[in-house]
Each structure stands twice: as C-alpha cells, then as structure tokens.
Amino acid sequence: MQCGPHEVDRGDVFGDVGAARNRHPHRFPPPMKHYPVLIVGAGPVGMALAAELARYRVNCLLVEQSDGSIDHPRASAFNARTMEFCRRWGLADKVREVGTPPDFPHDSIYCTSLTGHLIARIARPGHGGGAAALPFTPERPQRCNQLWFNPVMRDYVQGLETVEFRLRCRLDDFEEGADGVTATLTDLEAGTTGQVTADYVVACCGGRSAVARALGVRLDESTVLSHSINIFFRVPELWTLHDKGKAALNFFIGPDGMWGGMTAQDGREHWRLTLHGTEHYVDPKEVDAEAQIRRLYGGDFPHELINVVAWARREWVHDCFRRGRLILAGDAAHQNSPTGGFGMNTGVCDAVDLGWKLWAVIAGWGGGGLLESYEPERRPVALRNVGEAAENFRRYTLPDTSDVLDDGPKGEALRARLGRELTESQSRMILTDGIALGYRYEESPIVVADGTPEPPDPPGAYTPTARPGHRAPHGWLAGGHSAIDLFGRGFVLLRLGGRAPTAGDIGAAARARGVPLDIVAVTEPALCALYERPLVLVRPDGHVAWRGDSMPDDAGALIDRVCGRG
DSSP states (O other): OOOOOOOOOHHHHHTTOSOOOOSOOSOSSOTTOEEEEEEEOOSHHHHHHHHHHHHTTOOEEEEESSOSOOSSOOOOEEOHHHHHHHHHTTOHHHHHHHSSOTTSOOOEEEESOTTSOEEEEEOOTTSTTOSSOOTTOSSOOEEOOHHHHHHHHHHHHHTOTTEEEEESEEEEEEEEETTEEEEEEEETTTTEEEEEEEEEEEEOSTTOSHHHHHTTOOOOGGGEEEEEEEEEEEOTTGGGGSSSOOOSEEEEEETTEEEEEEEESSSSSEEEEEEEEESSOOOGGGSOHHHHHHHHHTSOOOOEEEEEEEEEEEOEEOSOSEETTEEEOGGGTEEOOSTTSOHHHHHHHHHHHHHHHHHHHHHTSSOHHHHHTHHHHHHHHHHHHHHHHHHHHHTTOOSOOTTTTOOSHHHHHHHHHHHHHHHHHHHHHHOOHHHHHOOBOTTOTTSOOOSOOOOOOOSSOOOOOOOTTBBOOOOBOTTSOBGGGGOSSSEEEEEESTTOOOOHHHHHHHHHTTOOEEEEEEOOHHHHHHHOSSEEEEOTTSBEEEEESSOOSOHHHHHHHHTTOO
16 A cells, blocks of 8 residues: 655654744843854754853853754764764763664665665664774764754753753844844744844854855855755665665665665654755656655555655855854855765764864953864865765766666676675765764864874774874773763863873963863873873863873963964
C-alpha cells in the first residue's frame, strides 16, 4: 500500500518537538534594556554561542524570527569536535539518546537501487555507538538531525539564567555607535516594536538579517553549486524491505550517473532523499516525488510522503567576518555543500572560538586584539571546509554509467570498476577525522608559534599534536576524565611530568591582569609524551596558545599576547 503525497501535521510526525514558548513572559522589547551580546538567529550556532557565553556568566539576548520549529530535516552529522562541545555543555548523552540508535551503522552504500545491484560499501567503524573507544577523542561522532537536536539544545539554553531567549522576534534595524549598538526589534506575536542596546551583535542567521546585509553579505547565483530537491518520507525499518542492510548514507547510480542520495534521519523510520540538482531552480511542486521514491527502491513499496523542499547548494565564504561591534558566525559567514557534513560543525566551532573572546573583552581582561583574531582564525578554516565540501560534491560526477543496470558481463565489469573508484574517491567525504579535529590557527596573532613545522592536514586522518594553534589533544586522566575536560572555564597551564618547571611567573602575570588561569599538574606518561613539552598553555576554547620547555623570559608579555593585549 502506498500513501499519496500530502503535508503531514508537524505534531503527528515529530511529537513534542514543535514550537517552543518564550521563557520570559514580561513585555518585550523592554525599553532600551542593555545586553552585553545580542545574538540574531537561534539555530545550532546561535544556541551554541549562547551556551558558551553562559559558561562565562555573560548575559545575552538570543532572538529568533521563527517559532523555533522545523518540519524538514537539516544537519545530522555531529563530528567528534562538536560532540566534545556537547560534552562540555552536559548534552552528549542526550544527543546519543535522541539521535540514531547506537547499533545503526553510519556506513555509506552505493547501489543502483535498494533492490538492485550493490556497487560499494564504505564502513565507518569509528562513528556512532560502537563499543571501542577512539584513541584521539572521548566522544565518537554521532548522527542526530536538527529535528531532534534543536529542541534538546533549546531546552538547555532556555534554562540558562544568563540567556534571554525570544522566539518570534525579528531584528528590523540597528545603529552602531562608539559605545555600542542600538537594535530595533519587533515581537511578532504581540506586534510591538522597541529598541535595546548591546555591546556586540552576532548574526547567526544564515545571512538574512540586517547585520549580515550591513557587512555586505549577498547570496546570489554566483555562490550556487546546484539547485537541489529534498524529499522527506517515512518508512519504519526500511532495511527490512531490501537486502542492502542498514546504512546512514545511501547513494543511487543509474545510466545518468549518481542522481541522488538517501540519508537515514533517525535510524528508525524517517528518510530524506536528495536529488543532486540542476543549474537552475526547480519548483518543488513540479517534482514527481513519488516517482523518485519508487526509483530509489526499484519499484513500489509502502511509504508516507511528508514534504518536498527546494534549496541551493553553495560554495561561499564571506570576505569579512567582523566589522567593529558586528560579527558573523555560521551560515551568515560561510555556506557549503552538505557533502561531508561540515556546515553545522564549522559553525559551532565559530561559536566556541568567539564565545571566550567576547567574554574576555566584556570582562575587561581581553584586549582589542582578541576580537581582531576571530577572522584570521576562523576564516581559513571555513575556506578549507567549504572548499573540501565543494570538491566532494564535484566527485559525484562519474564517467559513463550507461551500462550500470546491465545484468550481463558488461554491467558486472562496470559496477566492479565503479566500486573500486567510489571506495577510493568517496572515502575522502565519508572518513573525515582530519577535518573534524585537525584544524589549526596557523596565522593567529594570539598564538605563540614554537618554530616547529606545520604538519600535513589531510581530511581523512587526524594525528594528535599539542603544537600551538592546534586543538589540545585528548588523553585519559586518573578517575576516567579526559584532558579536554580540563578546558573551558579560563586558561589552563599544564605542568606535565614530575620535572615540569614551576609556573609562578605565568600565574602572577595572569593574576595581575585579571586573567582567569588554572595551573594543573599532569603526570600520566602517555599525556606527557603526547604534549611533548613540560609547559603547555591552553585557551578556554581548548586550543594551545603556547608551549615551552621552560618559563618564558617575560611571562607578562606572553599573557598579553594570548589575551590580545600585545
């Protein structure tokens, strides 16, 4: 039996993950209330920034023009770094709970249809709920679509005392002055308009706000790789209807090439088919979604069509991430093809980089160079990730596949060759530990280089290093804690090994400047070997700022440098 196309009520499909309520019932906008930070856009990046600011007790106003609900799948891939940040917010277990079941493989398969020929399968044993611990992170990558993650993150952020969270609230205009920004906001439910002031405004809104426009964001056709179509449908335990087994990613190849891909949204019953697109916009009403669903399966099968949407696949990084008190993060600063799952993860890293810098400047212990460092740190990472995602999409283009459905020797030979080629080319998109954990801030003005050469940066492999600018490596401490659990409340100076120099000068310099610094002795031999130096200074975002064999000649100059005061 086949259900006809129709829009399914959001509550029927997603239970209680629909619209949220504002936590603050008083009149809004309040007359000229001041907030240290105004965040525009309450997707994962905006909520991540609010969560980071809350760790540092920085008050913020988070506004979202919509009611907070979504009815179509968005990002699903949580790489290891994003899961490490969920760990610091106390949400990693919840992500695993609402995400794909632990026994659902994150594999990628390539076939002519679910009931047709299998061409290749790429396993990802390091993802999901596998029992084996990974040597380089305490958190395995997970799959949890925004349909289920956004409510988890929203509930968390709405419970934070330092966050005022406003849904159905639109930023209409703003005026930047020497002492702050005056923003005009409209409460779309009440129909009231008013003004608030903020020290800084951060646009996490996908380039659609007045802030993004003021910084020159123009998303035109020159940034588009393709116009794609998503078809969202429901089939409980689809894997029981074919012989390919469970897989998170399912790509379909026909005589016309690789024409689409189906992703498991929850590992249970929700699926999204993406048609890889054309050069020009296609009205989703003109798409025969039922025919496309039959094609991926290889015939009729029982299913429920939920909805169809059109979207633009982009390759775009803005030239400017910050101007004065106006800052862009996430999709407001860069957008990429989802091939690789880099978009949300890159944006969350933007938020974590930015959060501690805003805290430091607002609290007074950070210098002007801190916010100046945001663009030179994050824009090269965005260029790297956006470029890699675009190349992944271009690798979807295959040589002649006109005989791929042939059941004879010609078809068998073609599928065997395609299987070998796809395993090699697509592994670069599927296996991306290097993208997730290997990014570094090579040209940062607030990182003190130690003269060691920059290591390679392959997308698929990650080699832990405590070289300045890199993520401080994971390793297990006594009591079952990870080294990364030490970071995220201020600077941390690690004294590694029994003969590490005393850290009095650095501690005194930090205290004199009001810089939060913890000094932690680490004796685990494996960690001492991994960090390579007896003294390692780690920033609140978990990146190494400096390391050395002995105390610096001028501890005050070091603290000034890493705090943007130099």
